[in-house]
Amino acid sequence: MKRVFLPLWAYRYFILSSIKTEFRSRFARSKLGGLWMVLHPLALVLIYALILSQIMTAKLPEVATQYAYPVYILSGIVGWMLFSEILGRSLTVFIDNGNLLKKMSFPKLALPLIIIGSGLVNFLLLFITMFVVFGFLGHLPFHMLHWIPLLVLITLGLAAGIGLFFGVLNVFMRDIGQVMNIALQFWFWLTPIVYMASIVPEKHHWLLMLNPMTGVTMGFQHVLLYDKAPDASLLVYPSVFAIVSLSLAMVIFKKASEEMADVL
């Protein structure tokens, strides 16, 4: 463990400056520059909030506002965006940086940390924008926000664990990345983000509960929509899943890291 993480500490400046560089180069040469960092999530939030609130006006039980449905989707999607961004980018992190890995000697695990860092920044921006829009809709769920860091941590663990496990294999078998990208789309619809878990027939419920993102997503919805603490029992399975997948990812990474540069 020490051999893996100590070099990463020495590379903390590189990790930070890579995250900065990523945002800088994304918005370089554009007039609005950093403003785009806010405009992108704002557009996303507005689409869900305004359009869906007009089309789908169905009220949800226990929620007073008429914007219940858009708020429901937004609370679920903010966690999902973090999950899918980090998972998707972890799948190709070693391939995308192949040139660097072949030419420079540095701790390879710095690369996924850069992805996690920039994913967190994106999450934060989306989260804040969403809250501002919530304010305009008259919905201010402030009471249980201290649960958010834990929910984010579990999401990160799941995304990085699953993403890196398949990301390492993807270096050797490139079809895995393609398969996972398709799987990710199905996964979205297997998670109660757009629909509510209660509409799923009882006999298929186990399928929903097998999905580690279900508990986390419901946690986000509890905090952001119902202003309640998440159901802790629903978070046990995702946490265990995250720890196991992260450990598996580390095992396979260690086995593969010697041969990785050979095939890149």
Place this chain on the structure above:
Amino acid sequence: MSNVLEVKNVSKSFKDYRSESQRILSWFGLKSKPIQEHQILKHINLSLSPGEAVGLVGQNGAGKSTLLKIITGTLKPSQGSVHIAGRISAILELGMGFHPDLTGRQNVYHSAGLMGFTQAQIDAVIDELEAFAEIGEYFDQPVRTYSSGMQMRVAFGVVTAYRPEILIVDEALSVGDAYFQHKSLNRIREFQEQGTTLLLVSHDRASIQAICDRAILLEKGAVIKDGNPEEVMDFYNALIAEKENSTVTQTVKEDGKVETVSGTNEATVEEIGLYNTKGEMVEFVGVGDALELRIKVKIHQDIESLVLGYGIKDRLGQVMYGTNTWHTKQVIESPVAGNVYEFIASFPANLGPGSYSIQTALTDQDTHLTKNYEWRDLTLVFNVVNSSKQVFAGSVWLDQKIEVKHVS
């Protein structure tokens, strides 16, 4: 002094499996034999001591880059081990990780981070680095507006911001303009004086012989020569001309120098001698003396054409002068087996004092790369002494005059 780099019995092979899933199974101890193994490096042993300058030469595909990657740590050896005492820096990755939209300054921080430096460490040298690169206000402009030479200047500055224990220099060095080449070479020499070990990868004989005090020749993944740069470069030169039925032999002469002979032996040099105007064979000649180089060549097999070339090399192996009978339009057409020819080249010894050697080549054309009947390095050694001219420096004698006028 202990070694700064120790490469012990390193082998590297790339494995091909029937399917990649078998490779993955092999990590977990499950038996799956690769269907093919390309062995790139075979039992390489190498140790470098501090302050040494070592040239690494070899033909394309000999395994130079693989060896460098193993030394820098991007590739892991399949067998054996590499020990490094200190930091290693490589100029072959110049400009690696530069972002076109960041300014030079931002890129310096970023790529120095990639090398493991902290922000504070770069803060300490950034001003010096900016001055070293000499690209003026461009330093704060995006890198995409740079010329490749300017990018090289900044990149070189980053790589050499701090003195590494081992510095690997690739051909990349020849990118910059002449001024910056001198400047960067100076910095490399300074590092070497302070104890940095240099590993120079080049095909350029002149730069290897000028900078290095040792050379290593890689061929087909193995170290086949390790020693004095001149000797190794002669061997390398013979090797690139090696064809079927061709032989390369090196023999140690009385003075400890190594004579390299290679070729297919259809024609060979039988006798060679350096004579003065009185027809006496000489070994010590005065600056400016008229000389005759007499070479007897015997034909062993009928060949299409014969060209004799000769060159005079200084003690570092740099060619001072060289020509051949192709350039002088004296090609011998269709020589027959058994014929003997004598070539007499006459020239004044307009050379600086020192030791020189003669190399000869028997070929069919301008170069020895089409047919190489015989190539001999260090066939003859002679010394130039300055007994009659005023003292001068350098390896060329120019019959110059200085006029001094009192103007005011």
